[in-house]
Each structure stands twice: as structure tokens, then as C-alpha cells.
Amino acid sequence: MAPTSLLLNFLPVSLSGDTRIRVGYRPYNEDVLRELRGEFGESHVFKRDYKENTITEIPVISGAEPLADKSTEEDLAEAWWLWKPLLNAALLRLFSGSREITSDYPVSVLGSPKNNFISHADLPDWVRILPLLEFESRTLFGGKSGAQFGLVCNARTRHQILAPCDHLIERGISPIGRYVQIDQPQGDSRLAPRGFTVGKVSSIDGETLILEDHREGYERVKASDARLTGNRGDFDWCVNALLQGQGQATLSRARDAMSALNQGPGRLKMINQTAEYLRTANLEAVPGVAFEIGEWMSSTDARFPMTETIDRPTLVFHPSGRPNDTWNERGIKDNGPHDQRTFTPKQLNIAVICQGRFEGQVDRFMGKFLDGIPDFQLRNGRKPYDDGFLSRFRLERANVQTFRANSASRAAYEAACEDALKHAADNGFGWDLAIVQIEEDFKALPGPQNPYYATKAMLLRNNVAVQNVRIETMSEPDKSLVYTMNQVSLACYAKLGGRPWLLAAQQSVAHELVIGLGSHTEQKSRFDQSVRYVGITTVFSSDGGYHLSERTGVVLFEDYATELTDTLTRTIERVRREDNWKNTDRVRLVFHAFKQIKDIEAEAIKQAVEALDLENVIFAFVHIAEQHPFLIFDQNQEGLPHWEKDRSKRKGVLGPSRGVHIKLADSESLVVFAGASELKQAAHGMPRACLLKLHRNSTFRDMTYLARQAFDFTAHSWRVMTPEPFPITIKYSDLIAERLAGLKQIETWDDDAVRFRNIGKAPWFL
Structure with a gap:
């Protein structure tokens, strides 16, 4: 609609x-164009004519005439x-x-x-x-x-x-x-x-x-x-x-x-x-x-671009495709996770790493996390976290043990992790998950001193999924904690290799892969040489749903084009084996990128795929841009209460709703991934759309399909229950790049932990 x-x-x-005006023209020369603009920029406009490879000059003030020897009349x-x-x-x-x-x-x-x-x-x-x-x-x-x-x-x-x-x-x-x-x-x-x-x-x-x-x-x-x-x-x-x-x-x-x-x-x-x-x-x-x-x-004007509100995507909670739901929290509470029949182990070994001075608060948090908060409900009777992690994901009673750090230092946290790993080794089992209590102040610490990255590095190296939770979050009242629990429980299950749900795929082609590129820049100081990392996320359609690829990676910016073609080749080969592709099957490859893909990069990707002997492949290269000049106002949006104690304050007034799609051209669309409902408070301003720009070398050019697909991927996050502000193809890639850039600051970190070990086959970066 x-x-x-x-x-x-x-x-x-x-x-x-x-x-009807007279304009001058002369052969194009970059230096001449620069000189003309510098000397006569206030009296003339100079424009390069790419078709004729000339400089067109237009006098724009009274008395000015064309400067070139040759001129012509233009309408x-x-x-x-x-x-x-x-x-x-x-x-x-x-x-x-x-x-x-x-x-x-x-x-x-x-x-x-x-x-x-x-x-x-x-x-x-x-x-x-x-x-x-x-x-x-x-x-x-x-x-x-x-x-x-x-x-x-x-x-x-x-x-x-x-x-x-x-x-x-x-x-x-x-x-x-x-x-x-x-x-x-x-x-x-x-x-x-x-x-x-x-x-x-x-x-x-x-x-x-x-x-x-x-x-x-x-x-x-x-x-x-x-x-x-x-x-x-x-x-x-x-x-x-x-x-x-x-x-x-x-x-x-x-x-x-x-x-x-x-x-x-x-x-x-x-x-x-x-x-x-x-x-x-x-x-x-x-x-x-x-x-x-x-x-x-x-939008009442006939000249207004084609507009729609994209429907909420369907999430699948059973391999058969039924049942499904458009609301992830309701769907998983009613039906359990998509892979509940095959997920293992059902009885988890969970290590809790915390400072000794916070042990009591952490114990209370863990009790609520595992068993739920059944006594809290909203005004409409809804109980956001009454079931708990174990019941929601159809798990059995867990083996939970706590290991204490004697201070907030990196060394103390690493010692507690070492105690946990020794205990597991001595008793002949392995930890499936570690819940690590951290502090808000850790954000200000340099990477090499930060317990957040130190514990992550040690535990991931030993194939243990890690979920960090701030003590400030653990101590929140139940009315806030229920929402945090929703997010933490979802991320933990995904990090364990679980599959909470799948995003329903429209099987209009035999096979479809969507590849996301995100980035993160590390810079020690304002003028220190920055290092940019690019994360790569691949999802593919199979059995009616979109699956996250088992391997994720990050490389330096200058190496990303080569790594992208390698990742694509590797993924296609694996999925082709698993789904029994034929060389004549129709394949669609969609790329979501944080930057405009260059012609030479698009051509390199095409050549890499053509080398795989696939006869019917089409491409779409989509730049998802957060920065652009467009604003969308909804004159019917009166805003929403921005918090319960002061419901007179409204957030998102005149802002567009999530799902609004305006097709500006055959190669450009505005899509609102996060609307008025997703704003946290009025002070955050009005919701902004993202601009999707389709590369000219794309052979699949259905902008409406691509906009709807990108929107659907904002609801496919296993990191939070609420929609993401970007498709997971971009968001996950950003997270991969950011997390690995931080882990690289820990001298004992080994990239092979997520490249080749089992922990890297799950979304460890959530």
C-alpha cells in the first residue's frame, strides 16, 4: 500500500x-577547465560535455560574452x-x-x-x-x-x-x-x-x-x-x-x-x-x-515517484516452512527455534566470568537469564521474557559455574578465564558458552588493556562462544532488563551455532546469494595512519529460506576485492555441492556494499564467477548509502510516546514509518529501514531513509525487488529482536570488521580461531 x-x-x-542563449565551446582540457573556473567563475559557468569531449561555457551575468573562439546557440x-x-x-x-x-x-x-x-x-x-x-x-x-x-x-x-x-x-x-x-x-x-x-x-x-x-x-x-x-x-x-x-x-x-x-x-x-x-x-x-x-x-502529486510501504517479512520457524510469523519474538516463543530438533548439545556447559565484588548481582542476572522474569508484564498483558533462555530455545538444565576475577584488570580477567579452561580440561568437558561481566568504563580503555577484547580473544581461541554483558545492564530493573534479556538470549543461541529462524525466500530463481561488505577504521590518533578493515558476510537461499554462510572473514581494505572473489568462489562451490546445482541453473548474485563498487571491481567479480562454468548468472551491485541529502516527511505522523513516565513527549513526529520505499529512478531508491517506532527518544531527531544506488554494470536491475529484499534483511538479525537500521549483510560485515580489528590489538590473538575452527562457523561477532 x-x-x-x-x-x-x-x-x-x-x-x-x-x-535561447549563446554558449561558447572549446576542446576539453582538464588544466584549461580549472584555470577558466578560477579566473572567470563569477561571470561564467563552465561544464564538461562528456559526449562531445568539449568545454561548454555559459555567460551568467549581464554584459558577459562567451570566451571561446567558437560559439553556438542553445535552447x-x-x-x-x-x-x-x-x-x-x-x-x-x-x-x-x-x-x-x-x-x-x-x-x-x-x-x-x-x-x-x-x-x-x-x-x-x-x-x-x-x-x-x-x-x-x-x-x-x-x-x-x-x-x-x-x-x-x-x-x-x-x-x-x-x-x-x-x-x-x-x-x-x-x-x-x-x-x-x-x-x-x-x-x-x-x-x-x-x-x-x-x-x-x-x-x-x-x-x-x-x-x-x-x-x-x-x-x-x-x-x-x-x-x-x-x-x-x-x-x-x-x-x-x-x-x-x-x-x-x-x-x-x-x-x-x-x-x-x-x-x-x-x-x-x-x-x-x-x-x-x-x-x-x-x-x-x-x-x-x-x-x-x-x-x-x-505523494498526492502525479510527479511524485512510485511509493509503497513494504510488508513485514515472513520468518520461518520450521524446516517445512510452517509455522511462520512476521514477529520474531512471538514466533520463537510460540514455536521454538527453527533448528530445535537438530540443535546440540541440549544441556549446555556455561562458564560465568565476573569480578568477585559483583558476584551476587551476576548470580541474580544469570537466574533471570536462564529461567525468565515471569512476574513482569506490560500494560497490555504481554510478558516479554517470562520463558527464559532455556525454555525459549527448548534446552535442558545447564551446568553453570562461576569463575572470579579479583580486579577489573585485563590480567585478572585472563586469570579467571584460565581457571575456567583448566577446570573444563581437568574434568573432561568443554565450555559451550561464557557469559562475561564487563563494565561501561572498559570502553575508554586502550585495546591492549581492555578485558573485553582480552577475554574474547582467549575464549574464542579455545572454541568457546562469548557473550559480554555490562554490570550496569545486569543491575537494571526488570522493566528494562526484559528487553535486554530478549537480545542477549537471541545472540547467545546464534553464537552457539543455533538457527533461531530463517527469512523466507521468494524462489523466483533457482539459486540466490547475497553478499555484504562492511567496514571499520582503526586510528590511534587524529593524524596517525588509519587502517581500514572490510568484513564480508554471505547468505544464500536454500529450502525456502536464507541461511548465513558458515565462514565469515575480514581483510585490509586494499585486499578486499581479491578476498571477495575468493569468498564468492568458495561459497558457490560449497552451496553447489550441497544443493546439487546444475551448470544451467539460473543464479542471481546480489552485492550489498558500504561503498560504491568501482567498474573494475564489478568486472573482476563477474570474471571470477564466469570461471566457475555457470551458464546463467545475473548480478546486482547495490551501494547502501547512509549519507545523502533526502528527507521524507509524513504529514500524518503525530509521533509516539517516547517513554512511559512522560507520555506527553512524542518521538518521530512527521517522520516516515519503517518500510516506506520511494523509487527515485530505475537505479535509485529511498528505503526507511528504521522509522518513527524505532526511535528511542524524541531528541534523536527524525528517522532517515537510506539511499540504495544500483551500479550501472548490474545485469539484474529490478530496483523494487532489491529494495524489498534489503528491507527484509533488516529483520533477519540474530543480534537483536528489534529491526536493524541496516540489512544484516552490511551490519554483520561491520561487526566482523570492528570485532576483529579490536581482537588484533591483543598480542595473543590468532585469526585462525575464526578462520578454521568451529567457532568461526557461527556468528561469534554478534
Whole structure:
């Protein structure tokens, strides 16, 4: 069913006036194009014509003429490919001199200093949090009336500390320990200087700042040339230093004001005001030809792209395909896990690793975890965790033993793990699962000192599934703990190699594999050389459901293309044997990637598969992008109570619902993976869709099918009962990369533990 109350932050744009103009053209040369834009960028627009391999130049101010020796007449009404640079240039001319322009694409404009979100009588005016308006021209192809050119408008905020560091020092505020930036002019004189972070201040020598963790060539900078960065840490520190005890209250008020902008009503109000201003402004494409700004594109408009609300996917809880359910918690409580008849062992050996000072709290937690919390129910009578881990997953009474760490140190935790492993070896059995109590403060510890990674490394090396739980979580009241138990119990069963449910597959082809790529970047400091890891997750359809591949991997970014083809080849060979594929069977391969796949990468994957002697293979390469300019508003969404004690506060007001799908073009779709219901609180703003972009070399191009499939995979997580904000193909890959990057910091870690041992055949990374 298609929602009928949606607004897209897209303003249709048309032209008025005499659209016949004279333009110049010359052979394309990259250096010439750069020089022309640098010298004549305010009077002309220069655009490369890829088809003719020429530079097209359009005079955009009165009295300007084409600069090239050759010129021709163009009708702008037909030359739609020139609209984007002309609209961009018109916006720059409109705001130049009246607003601070920070970027020329997308055109980004700071709001008036009068709209500063942070204020205090003693706070100087060079401390600012301002609205930042962004304008990006786009063409939509998904409507019934054909292509529609328009302007996408968005609003966010920008933190600024404008005073140089010598001014701070004069006020008794030392920048030592903070990162600083210098201002660098941009190529276009109409643009504000760009802040360029150069390093962290280690000491001060007269009027000079001595830097550490710095860019090459920036060991020292003048205090008068440097200022603090606008990141939240430096900004908050500066406000607290300036206000001496009143900073936190001032920052809290500022966050509330910013939260109002980030929520649906505030965001819509801001861009509505911007649209009204643009409609009254003189946005000339060229002299005598104006851009006309229309009304927001609404789902009641015939030009609106094709829209639907994707149905909740079906989850299968029995090998026969019946029974099934669309709600995972209800389905597993009513039916048990998909593999309950084959899962082994039914009687688990569980080691509990905890600090001795928390043993009593951990014991209570374990009792509730194993046997449930039957006395707690919601207002509607639902009991989220009345059954417990053992009953829910059809397991027998477990052998549970506790091993104490005498402190919060890595060494103490490793000693407790060693005690557990020795006990099992001495008594002739192995641990199936370890529940490890950790602390919130462990997050701040460097990887090599962190008990979280140390215990994981030791236990995974010895083929023991590990579930870490914070003591702060264990101590929560039952009304919160029931939801935590739902997630922990699900993840534990999956880590044990269990299969809670399968996602029903639409068997439109003989075989389908979906491969996900996610990434994680490790960086010790701001300018330390970063290391990027790529995780790979493979799922395949078989017997009516999607199965997670037994092997998961992670490699350095520069090696991922080779590893991807190796993983794909290995998976296809294994599944072909298990499902008895014929070479003539139709096979569909779908790739979900955190980045746009390059042409050369897509071609390499195709060649690798073709070498497997499969005669009928089709491909889809889908980039799932979190960052993009589009916003979806639902005018009928009144919001939901954001917590039980104060039900007057509403979250997700005007936000789209989970499952909304807007097909922007044959190769682009917006899909809302997490909607208003999935927001935790109102302060988190409004739900955002993800943009799915299909690579041009894809041979399977059904964007509606691919969008629905990606949405279905958000409900196939065995990590949490609630839907994930991304398909598991991406989310699992991110987790694999993050966990292995952390484990590599433990000197005793061995990658072979998850590459070749049984523990690596289960989703140990959840």
C-alpha cells in the first residue's frame, strides 16, 4: 500500500523567459577547465560535455560574452544537462555577500548569527552554533510524468569557535591538549575560508603553538593564525572554560534548541522558510532566464515517484516452512527455534566470568537469564521474557559455574578465564558458552588493556562462544532488563551455532546469494595512519529460506576485492555441492556494499564467477548509502510516546514509518529501514531513509525487488529482536570488521580461531 501523506524535501524547478542563449565551446582540457573556473567563475559557468569531449561555457551575468573562439546557440529548455551547474551558480550569486558560504557543492550556507543556538550573557559572540542550509540539485525519474529536475534542501547545524588561540590565551584559557585548525582560502573568493585541522597543542612557546599528532609540515603554528576546531569535544571544553561552572547548563539548553531543529517539525519549518525565500528571490540562470521554484513534492502529486510501504517479512520457524510469523519474538516463543530438533548439545556447559565484588548481582542476572522474569508484564498483558533462555530455545538444565576475577584488570580477567579452561580440561568437558561481566568504563580503555577484547580473544581461541554483558545492564530493573534479556538470549543461541529462524525466500530463481561488505577504521590518533578493515558476510537461499554462510572473514581494505572473489568462489562451490546445482541453473548474485563498487571491481567479480562454468548468472551491485541529502516527511505522523513516565513527549513526529520505499529512478531508491517506532527518544531527531544506488554494470536491475529484499534483511538479525537500521549483510560485515580489528590489538590473538575452527562457523561477532 502506498502512503498518501508524504513530502520529499525536493522542490521542482522550471525555467521562465527567453531560453535561447549563446554558449561558447572549446576542446576539453582538464588544466584549461580549472584555470577558466578560477579566473572567470563569477561571470561564467563552465561544464564538461562528456559526449562531445568539449568545454561548454555559459555567460551568467549581464554584459558577459562567451570566451571561446567558437560559439553556438542553445535552447536551455532542451539542454537540461546545463541546469544543474546554472542553478548552483545562481545560488552562489544569491547568497554571496549576505551569508557565509562554506561550500560550492552542495551549496552550503550558514544561517544568520541572530539564530545562534547557544547564548549566555557572558558568552562572546565568536562562540556560535548556527543553522547550516544545504542545497543540492537532483533529477528524479520515478514519477509517472517523466524526469523532474529540482532542488533538494536540508538543514543541520555547524559549531564554530572563531577567536584565534592568542585571544584565548589572553583570557587565561590554554589550548594545550586541544586540536587546532588554520583557515585556508578556497578557490572561489565568494566562499569562506576552510578550516584545516593541523594538530594538537602540546606546549606554547611565546606566540607559537608547538603541536603533536600533527600534519606533516605543521610542527609549529602562530597562535594568532590558529583556532580551536568546531568538533563537539573542543567546543564543549571551550564553553565550559569561558563560563566557569555555568557551561554545562548553557550547553544543555543549546542541545535542546538544536534537538528542536533536528526533529520533524523544526526541520520542516526551517526548510519551508528557506523555500519561501527562494521563491521570492531572483534566481537567474542567465540574464533574462529565471529559475522558478515550485512547491514541495508531495505523494498526492502525479510527479511524485512510485511509493509503497513494504510488508513485514515472513520468518520461518520450521524446516517445512510452517509455522511462520512476521514477529520474531512471538514466533520463537510460540514455536521454538527453527533448528530445535537438530540443535546440540541440549544441556549446555556455561562458564560465568565476573569480578568477585559483583558476584551476587551476576548470580541474580544469570537466574533471570536462564529461567525468565515471569512476574513482569506490560500494560497490555504481554510478558516479554517470562520463558527464559532455556525454555525459549527448548534446552535442558545447564551446568553453570562461576569463575572470579579479583580486579577489573585485563590480567585478572585472563586469570579467571584460565581457571575456567583448566577446570573444563581437568574434568573432561568443554565450555559451550561464557557469559562475561564487563563494565561501561572498559570502553575508554586502550585495546591492549581492555578485558573485553582480552577475554574474547582467549575464549574464542579455545572454541568457546562469548557473550559480554555490562554490570550496569545486569543491575537494571526488570522493566528494562526484559528487553535486554530478549537480545542477549537471541545472540547467545546464534553464537552457539543455533538457527533461531530463517527469512523466507521468494524462489523466483533457482539459486540466490547475497553478499555484504562492511567496514571499520582503526586510528590511534587524529593524524596517525588509519587502517581500514572490510568484513564480508554471505547468505544464500536454500529450502525456502536464507541461511548465513558458515565462514565469515575480514581483510585490509586494499585486499578486499581479491578476498571477495575468493569468498564468492568458495561459497558457490560449497552451496553447489550441497544443493546439487546444475551448470544451467539460473543464479542471481546480489552485492550489498558500504561503498560504491568501482567498474573494475564489478568486472573482476563477474570474471571470477564466469570461471566457475555457470551458464546463467545475473548480478546486482547495490551501494547502501547512509549519507545523502533526502528527507521524507509524513504529514500524518503525530509521533509516539517516547517513554512511559512522560507520555506527553512524542518521538518521530512527521517522520516516515519503517518500510516506506520511494523509487527515485530505475537505479535509485529511498528505503526507511528504521522509522518513527524505532526511535528511542524524541531528541534523536527524525528517522532517515537510506539511499540504495544500483551500479550501472548490474545485469539484474529490478530496483523494487532489491529494495524489498534489503528491507527484509533488516529483520533477519540474530543480534537483536528489534529491526536493524541496516540489512544484516552490511551490519554483520561491520561487526566482523570492528570485532576483529579490536581482537588484533591483543598480542595473543590468532585469526585462525575464526578462520578454521568451529567457532568461526557461527556468528561469534554478534
